[in-house]
Amino acid sequence: xxxxxxxxxxxxxxxxxxxxxxxxxxxxxxxxxxxxxxxxxxxxxxxxxxxxxxxxxxxxxxxxxxxxxxxxxxxxxxxxxxxxxxxxxxxxxxxxxxxxxxxxxxxxxxxxxxxxxxxxxxxxxxxxxxxxxxxxxxxxxxxxxxxxxxxxxxxxxxxxxxxxxxxxxxxxxxxxxxxxxxxxxxxxxxxxxxxxxxxxxxxxxxxxxxxxxxxxxxxxxxxxxxxxxxxxxxxxxxxxxxxxxxxxxxx
Amino acid sequence: xxxxxxxxxxxxxxxxxxxxxxxxxxxxxxxxxxxxxxxxxxxxxxxxxxxxxxxxxxxxxxxxxxxxxxxxxxxxxxxxxxxxxxxxxxxxxxxxxxxxxxxxxxxxxxxxxxxxxxxxxxxxxxxxxxxxxxxxxxxxxxxxxxxxxxxxxxxxxxxxxxxxxxxxxxxxxxxxxxxxxxxxxxxxxxxxxxxxxxxxxxxxxxxxxxxxxxxxxxxxxxxxxxxxxxxxxx
Numbered sequence: 422x423x424x425x426x427x428x429x430x431x432x433x434x435x436x437x438x439x440x441x442x443x444x445x446x447x448x449x450x451x452x453x454x455x456x457x458x459x460x461x462x463x464x465x466x467x468x469x470x471x472x473x474x475x476x477x478x479x480x481x482x483x484x485x486x487x488x489x490x491x492x493x494x495x496x497x498x499x500x501x502x503x504x505x506x507x508x509x510x511x512x513x514x515x516x517x518x519x520x521x522x523x524x525x526x527x528x529x530x531x532x533x534x535x536x537x538x539x540x541x542x543x544x545x546x547x548x549x550x551x552x553x554x555x556x557x558x559x560x561x562x563x564x565x566x567x568x569x570x571x572x573x574x575x576x577x578x579x580x581x582x583x584x585x586x587x588x589x590x591x592x593x594x595x596x597x598x599x600x601x602x603x604x605x606x607x608x609x610x611x612x613x614x615x616x617x618x619x620x621x622x623x624x625x626x627x628x629x630x631x632x633x634x635x636x637x638x639x640x641x642x643x644x645x646x647x648x649x650x651x652x653x654x655x656x657x658x659x660x661x662x663x664x665x666x667x668x669x670x671x672x
Numbered sequence: 673x674x675x676x677x678x679x680x681x682x683x684x685x686x687x688x689x690x691x692x693x694x695x696x697x698x699x700x701x702x703x704x705x706x707x708x709x710x711x712x713x714x715x716x717x718x719x720x721x722x723x724x725x726x727x728x729x730x731x732x733x734x735x736x737x738x739x740x741x742x743x744x745x746x747x748x749x750x751x752x753x754x755x756x757x758x759x760x761x762x763x764x765x766x767x768x769x770x771x772x773x774x775x776x777x778x779x780x781x782x783x784x785x786x787x788x789x790x791x792x793x794x795x796x797x798x799x800x801x802x803x804x805x806x807x808x809x810x811x812x813x814x815x816x817x818x819x820x821x822x823x824x825x826x827x828x829x830x831x832x833x834x835x836x837x838x839x840x841x842x843x844x845x846x847x848x849x850x851x852x853x854x855x856x857x858x859x860x861x862x863x864x865x866x867x868x869x870x871x872x873x874x875x876x877x878x879x880x881x882x883x884x885x886x887x888x889x890x891x892x893x894x895x896x897x898x899x900x901x902x903x904x905x906x
Contacts, residue, residue: 472804492806504801508819508896517815518805549898567805 423450423603424485424495424570426471431480433466434628440466441478442628448571453597453604455614457657458624459665464607467629468573471605472498484571497569497602499577503556505548511535511559512544518567534562537596554585558592565600572602576609586610587645590617594641615653616645623657625664633660684866689873692866701855706874708851709840712768713882716775717836721829723776724783732791732821733813745784753778753835754842766847771840778839782831790824791817823897826890833886837879 426448433441440463448454456464469475471482473492482489484496497518505514515531516522535541538558548556557577564572574593578586590613597604608614614621615637623633635657639649680688696702731738731745756777760770794817802812818825844853852871859867895902 473806474800474803492804494806496804498804500797500801502797504797506798506801506816506819507898508822517801547896549896 423601425450425483426571426603426605427481427483428467428471429481429483431467431470431478431482432628433463433470433475433478439628441470442630443480444624444630446622446631448603448605450570450603451601452620453606453618455618455621456605456607456624457609457611457614457621457661458629459626459661460609462624462627463629464624465575468498468575468605468607471571472496472573474498494567495570497564497567497572499557499560499564499572499574501576501579503548503553503560505551505556505559505563507548509548510544511540511546511548511551514548514559515562515566518563530566531562534566535559537565537599538562538592552585554581554589557581557589561589561593561596565596565602568600569602572597572600572604574604574606576607578608578610578613586613593617611654611657612645612650614657615650616643621653621657623660623664632664635660681863682865684869689866689869692864693870693873696867696870701850702870702874704850705852705855705871706878708848709844709853709875710878712771712775712840712843712851713833713836713878716772716840717779717833719772720776720779720836721783721832724780724828724832725787725825728784728787729791729813729818732788733809733817749781749785753781753839757842757846761846770846771843771848774843775836775839778835779832782835783825783828786824786828786831787821790821790828793824794820823894826886826893830883830886830890833882834879837875837882841875 426446428444428446431441431444431446432439444467446454456467458464466475470478471484471489473489473496476490484493487493487495489496505511506517509517512528512531512535513522515534516527519527519530521527532541532544535544538561540555540558540562543551543555543559548559551559561577577593578589581589594617606614606617618637621635621637622631623635624630625632635653637650637653639647643650684692693702696705727741727745731741753774757770757774760773764770764773798816798820799812802816807815840851841853841856844851845857848854852875855871856868859865859871
């Protein structure tokens with residue numbers, strides 16, 4: 422089951438510096454939305470606010486009908502780095518977010534989540550024995566095991582090489598098919614955005630606002646070589662440049 | 673025999689020391705000394721380390737308690753710990769209590785200082801993972817902060833154990849009737865260097881055994897670490 426995510430008139434400042442300036446965003450249940458924008462524009466801050474890690478903001482964030490005012494079991498977050506607990510085995514890392522970490526029920530949930538990212542064979546391994554891509558898959562399984570209704574991903578494949586990144590995008594899609602969460606992905610990889618998302622949201626320079634929304638039509642499974650995707654990528658690139666140029670003119 | 677630098681009564685040769693050890697053992701004194709000293713170390717170290725872990729965790733995790741305890745503890749730490757001995761004798765008498773207390777004080781500071789430093793060094797990013805899963809206070813301390821600072825805690829325990837052996841000897845210098853420290857001062861009175869050497873060898877061996885035990889525990893508990901000190905994963 423997944424829920425709608427609704428962000429309305431969101432404003433956030435760090436001291437005197439406005440980071441998010443009146444941002445509106447609606448994500449339908451089980452929709453995949455990619456958020457792109459210039460670096461430092463407040464994308465990560467947006468995810469931190471939605472995840473409830475920071476509750477000092479103005480505006481409204483709703484998951485389903487509930488207002489977000491702190492970490493919420495319905496909202497999961499995957500960080501840029503895997504952030505695995507080095508002293509826990511892969512299975513125990515995945516079980517970390519469960520309210521009951523031991524017992525047959527937990528074991529079943531953990532093995533499901535590990536199967537969703539194809540890491541069943543590594544359940545007993547320690548994080549130091551994993552490659553970067555595997556570690557990030559474990560992090561994905563750890564976020565999925567609690568079956569969050571909204572899953573947030575903050576440039577999750579950033580640090581990986583191009584091949585691993587493509588493999589992980591497919592892992593993510595497979596896991597999404599299995600759990601069907603509402604998915605918000607912050608990325609700076611335009612190929613990734615058009616390959617994964619139903620809609621790509623373009624944010625402007627800080628303070629972040631939505632400047633453009635680009636729907637991605639092709640049905641899944643998509644072909645990375647699809648010309649429509651390539652055209653969308655170009656459109657995105659132009660939109661990004663337009664946004665920057667308009668700033669330069671007005672500045 | 674020997675180079676003639678020291679007279680035999682100043683530095684008796686090993687066979688003489690061995691004879692002395694056997695003599696002490698036959699009379700049941702060596703066992704008694706070792707047992708008395710080891711018991712004081714175990715008790716004192718146990719108490720000192722336990723208090724250090726509790727206090728260190730509280731101070732490491734909550735900022736307000738840090739402001740409350742830290743200045744006092746830092747001031748106390750600058751007192752050379754052995755300077756406590758006369759005061760403890762006065763307060764607690766010449767029984768076991770002052771000796772165990774002194775050992776506990778000796779063990780406390782290395783454990784406390786290392787644990788607090790370890791907790792302060794815990795990666796905020798790992799704590800954030802726990803917060804996303806809506807864990808707080810005690811659970812974060814138990815599930816993230818303490819395991820993450822375990823390497824520092826174990827270093828502290830090892831240093832604390834070394835300190836405990838150091839302090840027990842000093843504690844036994846004053847008003848005791850058994851123990852390896854007592855054997856040292858007693859042998860000084862009677863100019864029995866051979867007996868002093870027996871006591872020293874025993875202290876060295878016991879200290880070494882303690883260190884080995886804690887190192888073994890460290891290796892077991894820290895297999896997850898990916899550091900130069902760890903064997904490479906297969």
